[in-house]
Amino acid sequence: xxxGIVTSFIVAGLMILSIMxxxxxxxxxxxxxxxxxxxxxxxxxxTEIISxxxxxxxxxxxxxDNFNHIYSQDVEFQGDIYDNDSxxxxxxxxxxxxxxSVSTTTNSNDVYLKRTGPTSDGSISTLKxxxxxxxxxxxxxDGTETTNTINVKSIQVEVVxxxxxxHTTRSDGKKQYHRTVxxxxxxxxxxxx
Amino acid sequence: MSNYSDILYLTVAMVxxxxxxxxxxxxxxxxxxxxxxxxxxxxxTAIAQDEIDQIxxxxxxxxxxxxxDDYLFDSYPQNQAITYGNENEYxxxxxxxxxxxxxxxxxxxxxxxVTITTTSNSIDPKVxxxxxxxxxxxxx
Numbered sequence: 001x002x003x004g005i006v007t008s009f010i011v012a013g014l015m016i017l018s019i020m021x022x023x024x025x026x027x028x029x030x031x032x033x034x035x036x037x038x039x040x041x042x043x044x045x046x047t048e049i050i051s052x053x054x055x056x057x058x059x060x061x062x063x064x065d066n067f068n069h070i071y072s073q074d075v076e077f078q079g080d081i082y083d084n085d086s087x088x089x090x091x092x093x094x095x096x097x098x099x100x101s102v103s104t105t106t107n108s109n110d111v112y113l114k115r116t117g118p119t120s121d122g123s124i125s126t127l128k129x130x131x132x133x134x135x136x137x138x139x140x141x142d143g144t145e146t147t148n149t150i151n152v153k154s155i156q157v158e159v160v161x162x163x164x165x166x167h168t169t170r171s172d173g174k175k176q177y178h179r180t181v182x183x184x185x186x187x188x189x190x191x192x193x
Numbered sequence: 194m195s196n197y198s199d200i201l202y203l204t205v206a207m208v209x210x211x212x213x214x215x216x217x218x219x220x221x222x223x224x225x226x227x228x229x230x231x232x233x234x235x236x237x238t239a240i241a242q243d244e245i246d247q248i249x250x251x252x253x254x255x256x257x258x259x260x261x262d263d264y265l266f267d268s269y270p271q272n273q274a275i276t277y278g279n280e281n282e283y284x285x286x287x288x289x290x291x292x293x294x295x296x297x298x299x300x301x302x303x304x305x306x307v308t309i310t311t312t313s314n315s316i317d318p319k320v321x322x323x324x325x326x327x328x329x330x331x332x333x
Contacts, residue, residue: 029221181277184239187246
């Protein structure tokens with residue numbers, strides 16, 4: 001047996017193994033980066049629409065009671081949501097439809113957060129956003145939580161969003177999804193005059 | 194002699210390969226760090242916006258007057274633990290600091306510049322977000 005050839009094979013084998021491990025590491029990092037960026041962009045888009053809607057609650061309604069109902073995962077309110085559309089005051093509803101799971105992703109936790117109301121193209125329709133958690137809390141002027149629509153002065157919105165696809169699989173077989181969260185308390189002008 | 198040159202070639206190749214892999218790994222580490230920081234900044238900004246939203250409706254001018262006993266930011270900085278999730282299973286602590294400066298004082302109006310700074314020490318170097326807001330009070 002030629003010692004030189006055997007040594008060469010061992011060295012080459014180690015090199016190939018290290019290159020394969022490095023390649024796997026690059027692939028995983030790349031996938032994680034891409035998935036994280038997509039997830040953050042999705043959350044950013046969603047929070048922009050929520051912020052627009054929440055800040056316009058009661059805008060141009062001329063009413064002191066601008067909510068049709070307030071629940072922890074479902075809110076319906078009135079306001080002039082866009083300035084340049086053909087609609088004046090419209091009703092907007094944000095709700096978590098736990099019966100409607102997202103079937104197009106591998107993530108089993110995501111369900112649709114739905115928004116029914118006016119959209120930028122001038123129509124009234126329902127938009128759907130995959131999230132894993134959505135929670136609303138309503139506060140009165142003194143900072144206490146309230147369930148009375150007349151008393152609501154501020155609204156806390158919490159959204160947890162996970163990526164639709166996993167970026168790594170743990171040694172126990174569990175798939176790892178990127179998770180990002182957002183929590184804000186809105187104090188809409190028209191609820192506080 | 195050719196054996197020695199082969200070993201030399203292999204050693205140089207391995208060193209070059211190692212340098213490349215280290216640089217690539219460092220680049221990915223930097224990208225991951227940037228993404229985590231972006232996430233933290235996003236949440237820190239939301240907390241600073243919450244504070245400013247509350248201050249927008251502050252009717253008591255004394256709360257923004259640094260010379261007054263009722264000055265709102267005397268009790269700052271404050272640590273705020275924010276919880277997230279179905280059963281509040283995730284938690285994150287931010288340090289919130291605020292200050293108010295009188296920037297205009299006329300017979301008809303007083304204007305204060307309020308600065309809210311939110312800091313997260315979850316990552317090194319820390320993530321810090323500052324938002325400014327100008328609040329005016331009409332003088333009677």
